Amino acid sequence: MKELSLNILDVAENSVKAGASLTQILLTEQGNVLTLEIVDDGCGMSEDIVRSVTDPFYTTRTTRKVGMGIPLLKLACEQTDGSLAISSVTQESDPVNHGTHVTATFHTDHIDFTPLGDVSASVLTLIQGHPDTDFLFRHQRDGKSVELDTRELREVLEDVPLNSYDVMEWIRGSLQEQYEMLS
Amino acid sequence: MKSLAELQAIKNRMKDRVVLRDGMEGARVVVGMATCGIAAGARPVLNAFVEGVNKEGLEGKVSVTQTGCIGICQYEPVVEVFEPGKEKVTYVKMNPEKAQEVIEKHLKGGQVVSEYTIGAVAV
Numbered sequence: 001m002k003e004l005s006l007n008i009l010d011v012a013e014n015s016v017k018a019g020a021s022l023t024q025i026l027l028t029e030q031g032n033v034l035t036l037e038i039v040d041d042g043c044g045m046s047e048d049i050v051r052s053v054t055d056p057f058y059t060t061r062t063t064r065k066v067g068m069g070i071p072l073l074k075l076a077c078e079q080t081d082g083s084l085a086i087s088s089v090t091q092e093s094d095p096v097n098h099g100t101h102v103t104a105t106f107h108t109d110h111i112d113f114t115p116l117g118d119v120s121a122s123v124l125t126l127i128q129g130h131p132d133t134d135f136l137f138r139h140q141r142d143g144k145s146v147e148l149d150t151r152e153l154r155e156v157l158e159d160v161p162l163n164s165y166d167v168m169e170w171i172r173g174s175l176q177e178q179y180e181m182l183s
Numbered sequence: 184m185k186s187l188a189e190l191q192a193i194k195n196r197m198k199d200r201v202v203l204r205d206g207m208e209g210a211r212v213v214v215g216m217a218t219c220g221i222a223a224g225a226r227p228v229l230n231a232f233v234e235g236v237n238k239e240g241l242e243g244k245v246s247v248t249q250t251g252c253i254g255i256c257q258y259e260p261v262v263e264v265f266e267p268g269k270e271k272v273t274y275v276k277m278n279p280e281k282a283q284e285v286i287e288k289h290l291k292g293g294q295v296v297s298e299y300t301i302g303a304v305a306v
Binding site: 001003004009010013017061067068106121122124126128129152153156157158164165166167168170173174175 | 184185188189190191193194196198216218221222229232242248249251
């Protein structure tokens with residue numbers, strides 16, 4: 001992956017596939033440490049599956065026998081001396097508070113740090129493909145933050161789909177404005 | 184600042200159009216967005232289709248959607264075009280420029296861009 005934002009897009013797709021109604025994408029920068037969290041309220045995974053998702057030869061897909069999403073994210077953080085952690089609660093074990101929490105930490109001053117890239121484009125791609133699920137995106141840096149919560153937008157839009165072109169353009173503009181204030 | 188009032192105005196404008204979309208039976212453009220597709224550059228390809236379809240005024244006739252791995256990862260980014268009553272067309276090794284050409288020639292003009300289809304690229 002050329003940008004971390006592509007890993008984010010890829011791994012967040014797993015949350016949607018797990019039936020999440022809300023997927024949170026949280027980026028926190030503190031000094032030279034970047035923390036990425038992807039938190040969902042989907043069906044969750046058993047301990048055995050959590051152990052095996054970092055193995056490239058484990059996958060839920062049926063078209064071929066390899067799954068590179070989590071292994072590529074693990075590689076991207078570990079090559080900066082960072083780490084990856086996954087915790088998950090299955091729907092069977094807790095019908096109320098279930099879901100998966102992926103945490104990846106990166107050292108941004110490491111020579112092998114992959115640039116973050118266009119995170120807004122990934123958030124927009126997720127919304128375009130899954131207009132009926134909710135996303136909370138928050139990027140924090142030096143006490144300032146960029147934030148987008150589709151639940152708030154949905155309240156205004158009612159039955160107008162989130163992936164309508166004009167709505168997507170509004171979201172793109174909103175994120176761009178917020179990023180200009182962040183830098 | 185982009186305000187929620189602005190969003191409200193978009194909603195009021197869109198309300199009538201939503202009904203039209205529900206009953207449409209046009210072409211469907213499906214972009215493969217699994218790990219393989221994303222790594223090969225599917226995100227800008229999807230973006231080019233979403234933008235191009237809107238720019239050409241095709242939004243009432245063409246829908247752009249995403250799917251997982253189609254199973255031909257070596258040919259990603261892969262884009263499938265489904266049209267009612269016609270055979271599916273599979274475009275492979277796509278990029279935003281090729282997407283623009285497909286919008287103009289195929290979605291607008293009705294002519295399949297054969298050179299980008301899997302039949303022409305696969306050996």
